[in-house]
Amino acid sequence: MDSDGAPRNCEGGLFQRSPFSLFINQIQKKKSAKKGKSQHPSKSRFFPQKSHFEESKDESRKGNSTPPTNTCRSETQSVEQALPAADNVSSPAAKEELALCHWRVKQFLNKLGKQPSNKILDLNNCVLGASDVTELIDIIPLLPGLEEIDLSWNDFIGGTLGPLTQQFKHLQKLKVLQLSNCRLTAKDMAFLGEGLQVIPHLEALDLSWNTNVGGRFSLLTHKIPKACALKTLKVTGCNLTPEDGESLAQLLNRMHNLEELDLSINKMIGWSLNSIAQELKYVSSLKVLNLSMCGLKQGGLQCLGTALQHLLELRKLDVSCNKEIGGGFQNLATHLAGLSHLEILDLHQCCITEEDMAILTQIIPLLSSLQELDLSSNKSVGLSSDQLFSRLRFLPRLTSVLLGHCSLQHDSFASLAEAALHLPELMILDLSWNKCVGGNLKLILKALNPGAEMQVLRLSSCSLVDEDILGLAAVIQDRSLGQLQKLDLSYNHHVSNHGWTTFCQALVALDQLSELDLSLRPSLHCDCGEWFGQLLAALQKLPLFTELGLQGWVLSNVQQQQLEQFNGENQRNIRFDIWNEL
DSSP states (O other), X not given: OOTTSOOBOTTSOBOOSSHHHHHHHHXXXXXXXXTTSOSSOOOOOOOSSOOHHHHHHHHHHHTTOSOOOTTTHHHHGGGGGGSOOOTTOOSHHHHHHHHHHHHHHHHHHHTTTOOOOSSEEEOTTOOOOHHHHHHHHHHGGGOTTOOEEEOOSOGGGTTOHHHHHGGGGXXXXXXXXXXXXXXXXXXXXXXXXXXXXXXXTOOEXXXXXXXXXXXXXXXXXXXXXXXXXXXXXXXXXXXXXXXXXXXXXHHHTTOTTOOEEEXXXXXXXXXXXXXXXXXXXXXXXXXXXXXXXXXXXXXXXXXHHHHGGGOTTOOEEEOOSOTBTTTOGGGTHHHHTTOTTOOEEEOTTSOOOHHHHHHHHHHGGGOTTOOEEEOOSOGGGGGSOHHHXXXXXXXXXXXXXXXXXSOOOHHHHHHHHHHXXXXXXXXXXXXXXOXXXXXXXXXXXXXXXXXXXXXXXXXXXXXOOHHHHHHHHHHHHTTTTTTOOEEEOTTOTTOOHHHHHHHHHHGGGOTTOOEEEOOOOTTOOEEOOTHHXXXXXXXXXXXXXXXXXXXXXXXXXXXXXXXXXHHHHHXXXXXXXXSSOO
């Protein structure tokens, strides 16, 4: 112990009692060891290749490479809120060192194109190099007020969490840590586990897309302390193994505050779902459970069904892209019906059978809080869904219904159209790849009124004909789709030039529209008719429009020139996706 009671490290030096004193100590050491040399760290960076944005950052570095002098106070005023105050600093020398501290943080963030913040350090996809990571490690102790750090999509973070997590002791207010796609290693997992022990208020941890985590997850889970504050844990696409699933199960009884658990795109985790499901009773406050593409089977669905009785606060359940659970929804029925707060149910691409549909027809209408329903890419839905669709009227809070590629039949489509009359908040409707829509679009259009909230309408590959397009144009002109932002009419090649011309003339009424897709199938190539001119004229009057799909349409030389000149002449930045490169 020192004379003032501060503990000493193994080298006899004092543990620093504040980030400011740590920095001052480092500066003083450099002064004594390197007299006559610059006090400031190297500003060099490593970039695999320079973009225009990075070149502009280089220019800013050239203009700011001079250390702060007596006039640096105005330069650092904007960053003072992001750094620790030094209320006890009174001597001119100490104030100068504090100015250096401010300048150092400012320089580091400026060269990355970031603004200082006293709560958030966002370095997502900043192409951090090895020298940047080293400098980051030195900078972190100077920002004790941070509540959120995002280092996602920076490859060089992998292998550096050891020295990085050693600085976590200075971040007692940290609540969010995002390390998605950082190429984390096994050693990183162990260091991270130790680091989490000194940031007791951490609420969100995202390790998604770190494929080396698979098989090593226990190095982290075994070190997470009991009664941790974590509310969100995301490990999407981490190649988790069944053994990792067992480790996670053991962790759940220590995470009583957990509200979001995302295990999606871990195809082997389904083998340990039984263990995970048994421990879900310890996280009764869970609101989001994502098990998409986790290799679930019918047996796992039964275990999940049992666990749902403990998850009465659940808002979102995603078991999509698990093709082997089809035929097993009777195992989910009883407790799924009890989720009175469920707002999002995603069952797309689950190989749902007709027997499953009979069960879901009884359950889904009971989910009184449901807002989003995704049954897309389940071909059996269309064969036996008319009764379910007719009961959607009992779910007036529905905002999104996704039924793409469901092989809808005329009766089921008619039932859906009738139910849509009772869905005043419907904003997203996807009917793509359902041939029965062709010639019958008027059924769903009747459900729209001038107060409709529809924002996204997808009708790709619906065998639409002129009658459908003309009816759609009439509804647009009546302002019944005044809130529409995205419209997909791609792969509908039966529409004539007259149909497209009338439609394009009506487009000017969609003043909120940002995206429109009129592309043809890859195997088709058709000449653009006179409607192309009407289309460009309409786009001039749509201020929010950003993207147009025209793949498969062959433009004449004149039309191609018009498209090339459109953005420049109209001072716009619209992305044109066409078959022929401009």
